[in-house]
Amino acid sequence: MALHGFLEFFQREKTFRPKKRFNQGTIRYSLHKQANASLQSGINLKEVVRLPAGENMNDWLAVHVVDFFNRINLIYGTISENCDETTCPTMSGGQKYEYLWADGETYKKPVKLPAPRYIELLMDWVENQINNESLFPVSSDVPFPKTFPTLCKKILTRLFRVFVHVYIHHFDRIFSIGAEAHVNTCYKHFYYFVMEFELMSAKELEPLAVMTAQMCKD
Numbered sequence: 302m303a304l305h306g307f308l309e310f311f312q313r314e315k316t317f318r319p320k321k322r323f324n325q326g327t328i329r330y331s332l333h334k335q336a337n338a339s340l341q342s343g344i345n346l347k348e349v350v351r352l353p354a355g356e357n358m359n360d361w362l363a364v365h366v367v368d369f370f371n372r373i374n375l376i377y378g379t380i381s382e383n384c385d386e387t388t389c390p391t392m393s394g395g396q397k398y399e400y401l402w403a404d405g406e407t408y409k410k411p412v413k414l415p416a417p418r419y420i421e422l423l424m425d426w427v428e429n430q431i432n433n434e435s436l437f438p439v440s441s442d443v444p445f446p447k448t449f450p451t452l453c454k455k456i457l458t459r460l461f462r463v464f465v466h467v468y469i470h471h472f473d474r475i476f477s478i479g480a481e482a483h484v485n486t487c488y489k490h491f492y493y494f495v496m497e498f499e500l501m502s503a504k505e506l507e508p509l510a511v512m513t514a515q516m517c518k519d
């Protein structure tokens with residue numbers, strides 16, 4: 302029931318970005334389907350993140366980065382009307398952490414921003430990376446850039462901050478719409494994925510370390 306309510310909630314929501322999709326018939330499309338099927342069959346998340354034998358690591362990374370972007374985007378969408386400049390004047394993760402935004406272009410020096418603005422810029426930035434075909438090639442004939450793993454680490458590190466904000470500041474809302482199991486599953490999947498391939502530093506994971514230790518015991 303909870304998931305059903307959650308999906309209905311999504312369908313009412315108008316502010317979602319169009320979902321980034323994989324082209325049917327490509328390796329990435331089948332990997333994406335395969336990864337989703339494993340998730341739905343309830344297999345251990347720690348195992349489903351492992352690179353399947355014979356598959357290319359960059360393809361595996363690309364599929365996960367895009368899927369996490371889509372899922373985190375939906376999660377933030379469910380609480381976005383409760384996240385404004387008054388409720389969340391800073392992009393904080395509790396009292397100990399505050400993120401400053403810099404993209405090296407418009408924002409050369411790190412700036413303090415209200416959380417909704419920070420997250421908007423963050424999601425725009427990720428969306429631009431994954432829609433840039435020279436960074437995320439759509440065809441398997443086009444090679445990934447050499448910097449691809451580094452870029453994915455940066456994207457995942459930034460996406461993680463949305464989890465930090467949602468968990469620390471908006472979990473009551475997630476709970477009230479019955480979406481906590483869904484969000485927790487997404488978080489665990491994300492966490493096991495970044496741990497499997499060492500894609501984030503312990504320092505960046507720190508704001509949710511206590512929760513993670515309880516949630517991801519095995």
Ligand SMILES: [Zn+2]
Pocket residue numbers: 383384385388389416417466470471
């Ligand atoms: Zn907020």
